[in-house]
Amino acid sequence: MDAVWILPVLLVLPLLLWTSSTFVFYFKKCFYVAYMMLLAVIAIPICILKSGGRDIENMRVIRFMVRHVKYFLGLRFQVSGWEHLQTDGPYVIISNHQSSLDVLGMMEVLPDRCSTIAKKELLWAGTVGMICWLGGIVFINRKKTSDAKNVMSDAAKTMLADKIRLWVFPEGTRNQNGGLLPFKKGAFHLAIQAQGLTADDVTLLSEQSFGIMRSAFLEISGQSVQSNGPSTH
Ligand SMILES: CCCCCCCCCCCCCCCC(=O)SCCNC(=O)CCNC(=O)[C@H](O)C(C)(C)COP(=O)(O)OP(=O)(O)OC[C@H]1O[C@@H](n2cnc3c(N)ncnc32)[C@H](O)[C@@H]1OP(=O)(O)O
Numbered sequence: 001m002d003a004v005w006i007l008p009v010l011l012v013l014p015l016l017l018w019t020s021s022t023f024v025f026y027f028k029k030c031f032y033v034a035y036m037m038l039l040a041v042i043a044i045p046i047c048i049l050k051s052g053g054r055d056i057e058n059m060r061v062i063r064f065m066v067r068h069v070k071y072f073l074g075l076r077f078q079v080s081g082w083e084h085l086q087t088d089g090p091y092v093i094i095s096n097h098q099s100s101l102d103v104l105g106m107m108e109v110l111p112d113r114c115s116t117i118a119k120k121e122l123l124w125a126g127t128v129g130m131i132c133w134l135g136g137i138v139f140i141n142r143k144k145t146s147d148a149k150n151v152m153s154d155a156a157k158t159m160l161a162d163k164i165r166l167w168v169f170p171e172g173t174r175n176q177n178g179g180l181l182p183f184k185k186g187a188f189h190l191a192i193q194a195q196g197l198t199a200d201d202v203t204l205l206s207e208q209s210f211g212i213m214r215s216a217f218l219e220i221s222g223q224s225v226q227s228n229g230p231s232t233h
């Protein structure tokens with residue numbers, strides 16, 4: 001009896017995948033979330049057995065396990081400048097943030113001993129939340145600046161003490177509007193705290209980084225560069 005129901009599904013699914021790009025989009029989206037959840041189920045015991053709990057070294061396991069996901073989604077990455085990340089000591093990596101797929105790009109270049117800053121809500125994303133915690137991801141409450149600042153200040157100390165790198169999305173949220181949102185300041189405070197600069201350097205560092213990222217963004221997305229400076233904050 002069950003097989004009678006399965007047959008139309010098996011026939012309709014390939015038909016929809018063949019004819020509707022909208023269906024393909026949502027199908028891939030559901031697949032991505034479900035598959036990452038599944039990968040996390042496999043990665044959780046590996047990380048616990050390997051490191052005994054929350055440990056930055058677990059990011060190697062996560063990186064290894066995520067790298068093949070792009071093939072299922074028809075995505076490919078071209079990496080340049082990777083050698084610049086191969087230096088000793090702590091540093092902050094910043095990148096723009098368009099969608100949850102950015103994690104795939106992140107895992108293409110993620111250096112050793114590098115974790116990331118994420119919104120605290122991600123901690124409750126089932127097995128993905130659990131693996132993020134095991135990977136040493138730093139969770140912040142974006143609605144409470146003082147809390148987030150304290151957490152990031154502790155993270156800066158750990159970065160210095162344990163030679164850890166952190167990846168930050170300075171726009172602070174996903175943005176698909178074809179440009180960059182004004183940068184939040186946390187990434188730059190983190191950088192100065194972890195590299196011995198002073199609070200006076202935050203504005204300049206932020207503006208220079210914004211200019212460089214905006215130029216690269218426009219170049220990669222095939223738009224012309226009109227101004228190198230930050231848009232209004
Ligand atoms: C096998 C496995 C499969 C599964 C596989 C799993 C994949 C495993 C990868 C997951 C990957 C996740 C990816 C998630 C990605 C996101 O969750 S993105 C969202 C979270 N990230 C962020 O929000 C970025 C960081 N945010 C910030 O830095 C923001 O500055 C803060 C700290 C939240 C504060 O934000 P705000 O209050 O809205 O605005 P802002 O103007 O920046 O700051 C206000 C004031 O505080 C000051 N301030 C800000 N930060 C600081 C600071 N740290 N210290 C001192 N002063 C500060 C500012 O200078 C400013 O003061 P003034 O200069 O105006 O006097």
Ligand SMILES: CCCCCCCC/C=C\CCCCCCCC(=O)OC[C@@H](O)COP(=O)(O)O
Nearest residue numbers: 033036037099100103124125126128172173174
């Ligand atoms: C209990 C079940 C809950 C299900 C929740 C599903 C969570 C997603 C699960 C798998 C997706 C693959 C892992 C990618 C993690 C990337 C997270 C991400 O991109 O978060 C968005 C955050 O940067 C900014 O959030 P907003 O744009 O401010 O909002």
